[in-house]
Amino acid sequence: HLDFSSISPSEFFYRNRQMAGFGNPAQATYSTVRELVENSLDSCEDAGRAPVIAVSLETTASSQVVISVEDNGLGLPYDEVPSAFGQVLYGSKYGLRQKRGTFGLGVTMAVLYGQITTDSPVIIHTQSDNRGWVYRLYIDIENNHPLVEESSERIRSETGTTVTVRIEGDLPRAASRIDDYLRLTSIATPHARLVLRIDDETTLDVGPWTEILPPQPMEAKPHPRSADTELVRRTMAGKQALSLKDYLIGSFQQVGRKTASEFIRFLGLDSKRRVGDLSRTEISRISSVLKSYDSFSRPDGNSLSPIGREAFLKGVQSLYEPEYFSYASRGPLEWDGYPFILEGVIASGAAFPKGEEPTLFRFANRVPLLYDASDDILTKSLKRVSWSRYGIPNGVPWGIFVSFCSTKVPYQAAGKQSIATLDEIESAGLALFRALGRGALKQTKRQKRSK
Amino acid sequence: HLDFSSISPSEFFYRNRQMAGFGNPAQATYSTVRELVENSLDSCEDAGRAPVIAVSLETTASSQVVISVEDNGLGLPYDEVPSAFGQVLYGSKYGLRQKRGTFGLGVTMAVLYGQITTDSPVIIHTQSDNRGWVYRLYIDIENNHPLVEESSERIRSETGTTVTVRIEGDLPRAASRIDDYLRLTSIATPHARLVLRIDDETTLDVGPWTEILPPQPMEAKPHPRSADTELVRRTMAGKQALSLKDYLIGSFQQVGRKTASEFIRFLGLDSKRRVGDLSRTEISRISSVLKSYDSFSRPDGNSLSPIGREAFLKGVQSLYEPEYFSYASRGPLEWDGYPFILEGVIASGAAFPKGEEPTLFRFANRVPLLYDASDDILTKSLKRVSWSRYGIPNGVPWGIFVSFCSTKVPYQAAGKQSIATLDEIESAGLALFRALGRGALKQTKRQKRSK
Numbered sequence: 001h002l003d004f005s006s007i008s009p010s011e012f013f014y015r016n017r018q019m020a021g022f023g024n025p026a027q028a029t030y031s032t033v034r035e036l037v038e039n040s041l042d043s044c045e046d047a048g049r050a051p052v053i054a055v056s057l058e059t060t061a062s063s064q065v066v067i068s069v070e071d072n073g074l075g076l077p078y079d080e081v082p083s084a085f086g087q088v089l090y091g092s093k094y095g096l097r098q099k100r101g102t103f104g105l106g107v108t109m110a111v112l113y114g115q116i117t118t119d120s121p122v123i124i125h126t127q128s129d130n131r132g133w134v135y136r137l138y139i140d141i142e143n144n145h146p147l148v149e150e151s152s153e154r155i156r157s158e159t160g161t162t163v164t165v166r167i168e169g170d171l172p173r174a175a176s177r178i179d180d181y182l183r184l185t186s187i188a189t190p191h192a193r194l195v196l197r198i199d200d201e202t203t204l205d206v207g208p209w210t211e212i213l214p215p216q217p218m219e220a221k222p223h224p225r226s227a228d229t230e231l232v233r234r235t236m237a238g239k240q241a242l243s244l245k246d247y248l249i250g251s252f253q254q255v256g257r258k259t260a261s262e263f264i265r266f267l268g269l270d271s272k273r274r275v276g277d278l279s280r281t282e283i284s285r286i287s288s289v290l291k292s293y294d295s296f297s298r299p300d301g302n303s304l305s306p307i308g309r310e311a312f313l314k315g316v317q318s319l320y321e322p323e324y325f326s327y328a329s330r331g332p333l334e335w336d337g338y339p340f341i342l343e344g345v346i347a348s349g350a351a352f353p354k355g356e357e358p359t360l361f362r363f364a365n366r367v368p369l370l371y372d373a374s375d376d377i378l379t380k381s382l383k384r385v386s387w388s389r390y391g392i393p394n395g396v397p398w399g400i401f402v403s404f405c406s407t408k409v410p411y412q413a414a415g416k417q418s419i420a421t422l423d424e425i426e427s428a429g430l431a432l433f434r435a436l437g438r439g440a441l442k443q444t445k446r447q448k449r450s451k
Numbered sequence: 452h453l454d455f456s457s458i459s460p461s462e463f464f465y466r467n468r469q470m471a472g473f474g475n476p477a478q479a480t481y482s483t484v485r486e487l488v489e490n491s492l493d494s495c496e497d498a499g500r501a502p503v504i505a506v507s508l509e510t511t512a513s514s515q516v517v518i519s520v521e522d523n524g525l526g527l528p529y530d531e532v533p534s535a536f537g538q539v540l541y542g543s544k545y546g547l548r549q550k551r552g553t554f555g556l557g558v559t560m561a562v563l564y565g566q567i568t569t570d571s572p573v574i575i576h577t578q579s580d581n582r583g584w585v586y587r588l589y590i591d592i593e594n595n596h597p598l599v600e601e602s603s604e605r606i607r608s609e610t611g612t613t614v615t616v617r618i619e620g621d622l623p624r625a626a627s628r629i630d631d632y633l634r635l636t637s638i639a640t641p642h643a644r645l646v647l648r649i650d651d652e653t654t655l656d657v658g659p660w661t662e663i664l665p666p667q668p669m670e671a672k673p674h675p676r677s678a679d680t681e682l683v684r685r686t687m688a689g690k691q692a693l694s695l696k697d698y699l700i701g702s703f704q705q706v707g708r709k710t711a712s713e714f715i716r717f718l719g720l721d722s723k724r725r726v727g728d729l730s731r732t733e734i735s736r737i738s739s740v741l742k743s744y745d746s747f748s749r750p751d752g753n754s755l756s757p758i759g760r761e762a763f764l765k766g767v768q769s770l771y772e773p774e775y776f777s778y779a780s781r782g783p784l785e786w787d788g789y790p791f792i793l794e795g796v797i798a799s800g801a802a803f804p805k806g807e808e809p810t811l812f813r814f815a816n817r818v819p820l821l822y823d824a825s826d827d828i829l830t831k832s833l834k835r836v837s838w839s840r841y842g843i844p845n846g847v848p849w850g851i852f853v854s855f856c857s858t859k860v861p862y863q864a865a866g867k868q869s870i871a872t873l874d875e876i877e878s879a880g881l882a883l884f885r886a887l888g889r890g891a892l893k894q895t896k897r898q899k900r901s902k
């Protein structure tokens with residue numbers, strides 16, 4: 001008869017590692033660098049420090065690649081290292097504020113891939129207080145927990161982390177993408193210095209372009225429009241004695257005393273009802289009306305960290321030296337109750353490939369997205385714009401850099417390369433691209449008049 | 452300080468449900484139908500029975516949709532229902548043979564989505580032996596286990612299963628896609644009858660086109676070229692006393708006594724060495740050489756179930772009435788040691804949209820893929836062909852139906868809509884499309900001569 005069983009999350013991602021960007025050696029080489037650099041940048045920003053990140057790639061005999069990423073971030077506490085690196089769905093980024101990481105999966109995928117292709121443990125050298133530690137560890141894939149081969153004390157020059165993995169890779173095919181990735185990362189994080197060494201030769205050393213550190217995004221309460229029955233159930237847990245009014249004000253952002261009273265009146269309920277006395281039907285109704293009630297103000301933008309006009313333009317100028325460039329932004333807006341901002345820079349110059357429409361460079365939460373462009377909603381929005389209406393192309397190659405930032409990025413897959421189709425993001429994309437187009441058209445007309 | 456924690460796999464897919472195709476109400480409506488129909492078809496084929504599957508969609512007040520799918524499959528055992536429907540990463544399809552399902556996730560996503568948007572339990576009426584059961588259940592999302600609201604005995608007309616969920620949906624937007632999905636499913640499963648009822652009106656009743664049931668795919672041993680250190684470690688577990696030679700012959704397909712001896716000699720090892728006495732370095736080397744050693748025969752095709760020339764052509768003819776049509780296939784081939792077959796039908800006629808290249812209809816393991824076309828490796832292969840060389844277009848619209856089947860489909864995301872980039876699949880796609888193009892060119896020339 002049929003054999004029913006369950007698998008662990010690490011087993012799931014071992015079997016389906018192409019979903020996380022580890023389906024072939026070239027992409028695995030890229031994804032390993034990306035996952036490690038993302039973590040380093042998140043940590044430096046948590047530390048409130050200007051990031052200095054060194055990526056080292058070393059080819060060995062056969063097609064193995066040793067990838068090492070060093071940062072000056074917060075480091076990790078000694079007792080958190082095994083789970084952070086050797087367990088899938090374990091991390092520190094499950095809250096509601098803008099971060100690059102989101103799943104608690106990324107670095108463990110690199111560890112897993114290195115282990116299954118080269119039988120090598122990951123090596124972590126980290127310092128978060130006044131003691132440094134080196135770990136060599138593996139992951140028990142069937143059971144989703146770490147296997148520590150060794151851990152010992154070792155001094156490190158400052159707090160921060162160095163992660164080293166050995167994988168079956170394809171450096172010739174991945175090298176130029178990794179270079180692009182770091183250059184584009186430099187545009188999105190102008191306050192960072194990024195160094196790339198390949199076989200002991202420094203091939204890239206970019207940034208910082210600015211001394212100014214972006215303000216840290218604040219942890220936010222959920223917005224009413226992100227509500228579903230599960231969120232309402234969880235936010236009600238442990239608040240059985242509260243009044244419905246106090247529950248709403250305490251659990252959601254953009255809900256003050258006046259708004260809460262109006263909302264409760266709209267529902268036809270008594271604001272003094274205790275949460276614990278509400279029926280299942282009433283709770284279900286509260287959840288669906290929270291989602292659709294349109295008198296709540298838009299979610300706060302202070303859990304976001306946009307690149308900003310000045311920094312974005314400076315980065316594009318420094319790396320692409322365009323003849324023309326302009327910036328536009330949309331937001332804070334929201335998708336499903338999560339705040340987002342969309343920023344864009346349109347630029348023309350010889351550095352861009354020729355094409356019927358501008359070449360699109362995408363960013364999500366300050367991370368360049370280099371794969372899976374065609375199904376990204378921003379790419380689809382770009383293709384819907386009638387670029388000829390804005391005089392594009394006009395004999396000059398154009399590029400558009402678009403940066404999406406949100407407390408939650410709706411990625412299409414666990415490899416975090418492409419944004420899913422959501423109406424609010426699609427219309428914001430269209431609006432932004434048209435604004436950038438109008439700016440370009442003005443410039444083209446101005447140039448013609450001056451000739 | 453930072454707060455480290457873990458999340459369950461159901462929590463992961465709750466937070467990231469767009470990755471599984473449940474990111475917006477229209478796609479969730481489609482995905483719910485797809486996940487349920489896939490399960491029904493898998494079960495009917497396990498039963499060795501011609502599938503009869505009835506899909507019923509009912510709009511209710513507000514935008515809720517009640518989706519019910521009924522089949523004549525194997526049913527589920529009483530004690531397996533809660534975990535199968537109320538736990539993520541639990542199922543019966545983790546083996547190595549061609550099936551539609553693969554993750555143990557799909558139906559639980561529909562349950563989860565229905566629960567969070569409408570607070571409704573899933574209703575399952577199933578019979579696998581001589582007793583029928585009805586369950587109403589929810590999923591505990593934080594802890595990934597089922598919550599059975601009620602289960603009771605209820606007679607069912609025959610073995611099989613009926614699953615009913617109520618979701619926040621968008622039937623107007625999803626209806627035509629669901630219709631396309633069922634028609635295309637009928638092409639891929641010509642031995643099935645598929646019925647669609649929307650608000651009590653039968654809008655589709657297709658198939659069967661043939662009485663012949665496809666042979667059931669056989670469970671296969673892994674092929675050596677699918678080896679990695681994890682697979683070798685697991686297949687060695689419990690075989691410590693075996694000789695290396697007997698271990699290889701017993702654990703992998705395409706390894707007989709002669710091949711095993713040659714392989715061991717190639718490694719420079721003694722074939723009588725006990726598995727338990729091998730060093731870690733030796734095991735790691737065995738794993739990497741298993742992958743690269745090219746003298747193992749190709750994997751068996753008997754774990755596959757291709758549509759077949761006659762059935763595929765018949766389905767396309769019945770539904771599209773083309774003026775010209777021809778079939779080609781490639782394989783059994785392999786990707787990463789997993790066997791696959793690629794079949795295609797090229798057809799021309801008024802039923803197809805006009806375009807610079809043929810319109811592509813994709814199938815994976817007999818399931819139509821209607822979303823995420825642009826990043827699919829088969830779509831990318833199609834675009835690389837110089838269709839003008841084959842006289843396409845020539846004033847006539849063309850369509851290509853391409854069916855990929857394998858013991859493992861490398862999906863790009865958990866929504867199973869798009870195939871990842873793997874070199875062997877890309878080249879097989881190119882070869883297949885060119886073969887179809889040559890067939891079309893021949894036909895076009897023949898037609899011109901006859902005029």
Ligand SMILES: Nc1ncnc2c1ncn2[C@@H]1O[C@H](COP(=O)(O)OP(=O)(O)OP(=O)(O)O)[C@@H](O)[C@H]1O
Pocket residue numbers: 035038039040043071073074075076084085090091092093100101102103104105106107108160161
């Ligand atoms: N270089 C680093 N410095 C400090 N902490 C780190 C570093 N790398 C990883 N971590 C910690 O390990 C955790 C797990 O990392 P991992 O990349 O697996 O998940 P994540 O970054 O939270 O999410 P994602 O899967 O989206 O990358 C992180 O949440 C972070 O707390």
Ligand SMILES: Nc1ncnc2c1ncn2[C@@H]1O[C@H](COP(=O)(O)OP(=O)(O)OP(=O)(O)O)[C@@H](O)[C@H]1O
Pocket residue numbers: 486489490491494522524525526527535536541542543544551552553554555556557558559560611612
């Ligand atoms: N209609 C059905 N008839 C018989 N068994 C079913 C049916 N629906 C679900 N099942 C059982 O429940 C299990 C879980 O279903 P689920 O769709 O979650 O996973 P899956 O089909 O194994 O994989 P996938 O996530 O790729 O769909 C299946 O493996 C199957 O054993």
Ligand SMILES: [Mg+2]
Pocket residue numbers: 035038039100101102105106107
């Ligand atoms: Mg990470």
Ligand SMILES: [Mg+2]
Pocket residue numbers: 486489490551552553556557558
């Ligand atoms: Mg399924």
